[in-house]
Amino acid sequence: MDFITWTFSSGAPDLDKPLLIDPSDTTKSLSYNGLRSQVRRLLSGLQAVGVSPGDCVCVNSFNDVFYTTLYLGIIGSGAIFTAVNPSYTSQELIHHFRLTKPKILIVEPHLIGATLNAASDVAIPDSSIYLFDVVKENHNAGGQLNLQSWETLLTYGERDWIVPDAVTKTVAVYSQTSGTTGLPKAALIPHSYLVSQAALRLTGNSLPYTPRRLTALPPFHAFAAPILPSSIREGIVTYVMRRFDMRSFIEHTAQFEISETFLPPPVLVGLPLSPFSSKENLKTLRQILFGGASLRYSNQVPLYEILHSDASIQPVWGMTEIGWISAGVWPEKHVDDSVGRMLPGFEIKVLKGDGSTLAEEGESGDIFVRSPDMMLGYLDNEDATREAFDQDGWLRTGDVGRVTGEHKVFIDDRRKDLLKVRGWQVSPAEIEAILLQHPEIVDAGVIGVPLANGTGDLPRAYVVLQPESKLSPDEIKAFASASLAKYKVPEEIVFIDSIPRNPTGKILRRELREKAVASIGPEPSPISVQEGSARGPLKYIQIPPHNPIMGPKHM
Numbered sequence: 001m002d003f004i005t006w007t008f009s010s011g012a013p014d015l016d017k018p019l020l021i022d023p024s025d026t027t028k029s030l031s032y033n034g035l036r037s038q039v040r041r042l043l044s045g046l047q048a049v050g051v052s053p054g055d056c057v058c059v060n061s062f063n064d065v066f067y068t069t070l071y072l073g074i075i076g077s078g079a080i081f082t083a084v085n086p087s088y089t090s091q092e093l094i095h096h097f098r099l100t101k102p103k104i105l106i107v108e109p110h111l112i113g114a115t116l117n118a119a120s121d122v123a124i125p126d127s128s129i130y131l132f133d134v135v136k137e138n139h140n141a142g143g144q145l146n147l148q149s150w151e152t153l154l155t156y157g158e159r160d161w162i163v164p165d166a167v168t169k170t171v172a173v174y175s176q177t178s179g180t181t182g183l184p185k186a187a188l189i190p191h192s193y194l195v196s197q198a199a200l201r202l203t204g205n206s207l208p209y210t211p212r213r214l215t216a217l218p219p220f221h222a223f224a225a226p227i228l229p230s231s232i233r234e235g236i237v238t239y240v241m242r243r244f245d246m247r248s249f250i251e252h253t254a255q256f257e258i259s260e261t262f263l264p265p266p267v268l269v270g271l272p273l274s275p276f277s278s279k280e281n282l283k284t285l286r287q288i289l290f291g292g293a294s295l296r297y298s299n300q301v302p303l304y305e306i307l308h309s310d311a312s313i314q315p316v317w318g319m320t321e322i323g324w325i326s327a328g329v330w331p332e333k334h335v336d337d338s339v340g341r342m343l344p345g346f347e348i349k350v351l352k353g354d355g356s357t358l359a360e361e362g363e364s365g366d367i368f369v370r371s372p373d374m375m376l377g378y379l380d381n382e383d384a385t386r387e388a389f390d391q392d393g394w395l396r397t398g399d400v401g402r403v404t405g406e407h408k409v410f411i412d413d414r415r416k417d418l419l420k421v422r423g424w425q426v427s428p429a430e431i432e433a434i435l436l437q438h439p440e441i442v443d444a445g446v447i448g449v450p451l452a453n454g455t456g457d458l459p460r461a462y463v464v465l466q467p468e469s470k471l472s473p474d475e476i477k478a479f480a481s482a483s484l485a486k487y488k489v490p491e492e493i494v495f496i497d498s499i500p501r502n503p504t505g506k507i508l509r510r511e512l513r514e515k516a517v518a519s520i521g522p523e524p525s526p527i528s529v530q531e532g533s534a535r536g537p538l539k540y541i542q543i544p545p546h547n548p549i550m551g552p553k554h555m
Helices: 003-007 032-048 067-076 090-100 109-121 150-154 191-199 227-234 246-255 265-273 382-388 428-435 473-481 509-520
Strands: 018-021 029-031 056-060 080-083 104-107 129-131 171-177 185-190 213-215 238-240 260-263 287-290 312-319 323-327 347-351 365-370 395-403 409-414 419-421 424-426 441-450 457-465 492-495 528-532 538-542
Touching (some): 018 032, 029 032, 032 150, 056 090, 067 227, 104 109, 191 227, 191 323, 213 227, 246 265, 260 265, 419 441, 419 457, 424 428, 428 441, 441 509, 473 492
Parallel strands (some): 056 080, 056 104, 080 171, 104 129, 287 312
Antiparallel strands (some): 018 029, 312 323, 395 409, 441 457
16 A cells, blocks of 8 residues: 555544644644645645656755645655755755755745755755745745745645555655765655554554654654654544654643653653653653664663653664664563564564674674565665665664564664764764865864763764864864754864774774773763863763753754
């Protein structure tokens, strides 16, 4: 079944009640029937303005109730949906536009500046740019640009969505990913991938409570992909936050008696520390799923103390290229440091260091995964596609870990040169390429320094300067900020005489990590992170407990 047909194959009893709701303004909502009608109108409008099957439409916006209309309507028109992080700079947008070649851009007015700069660079005309003007406070942020509102696309009547002939081979989404290294790539995601992932979140009648969901996840993130389609199909009321804010999140949870939510690890650490948290406010939560980085069980214990007595905090492990691979299974209490059990339909093999021998049960090695519904490859990047898969179609995860007899997966290390920064994948090579554009920087190497609470990495750049350079750490950060989203900008700058490389020129990140370990000193408290002053000693700072993640102002 194609993704749109699957999503709108509902057995929900009341198709006209509010289904997707803005918790900050409950008058802003969509019912199942209202969403279905709006999707049919949007896809009709896209087709009317010349969008054909196989064309790409790109969205640049924070989350919104009507974002789901864009997502489903673009795919239903036969086009390929893609989206970008709202914190992206013009340079990052240019890379994505050149790669995906969008025919239409739909952008929130507040983000129009960087988008217009990038669109001009790749020759996307203003007539192909529509304002996603759904938020009152930035409704006029586009100024006197005379760009069309996205609502003009809803004025062409309704049409049925296009049903592809081969759902396993027809691309529905270009999903941005760093893969295992290098600049962001676009994973080719077919309809079957989206359907199989959303099906994992179907509850049927198995829960002893009525699920009510709250999400603040960026809708283009692979962790978020299954949530709303499964909610729509089952008629589960879901509240959609524009972006994460700790106080609002807690208030919404209490007000709307939320039972299920989906969060990145830093939020889980910060939630019990917030002055707004209490057992009274969070007593209805029964399931919290977290993904984007690992989190030790010991860091989950404080949160358990203020949740419902049978609540379960569950990990999710996966990749953009294949989706959720393993997760915790409710109502089982997750009390170890695994990333959950293998999900139905997934195969995992673990190879020893020689790359050809299967590891024994519980023995650590390189993890490969396979399922019937993976990405089809990387857009216009055959070399990266070949590197991602072995000869038998197994996907190289780049993770080192083990699988127990109970089908639980433990991640012990990473082979791939990727950082996990507040739930986002970050490529060191991308940061290095930007730093090397500065005329006073001779060489650079970037690593991630693990946060003490186990929620991800802190980006650190080792930098070699020209002999007479007086460049300061703040100047380097400012230079990087002009080209990189804030969460990618190195938080630590360490000056060094040379970057260790092997004879072929590859950075020896292991040696840089050893330098980092040597400079850290005694282990800090469980809720601190490392921050280094350039040419000076490292110190420790506390993680801000109230607004730890989600949205450029917190990145």
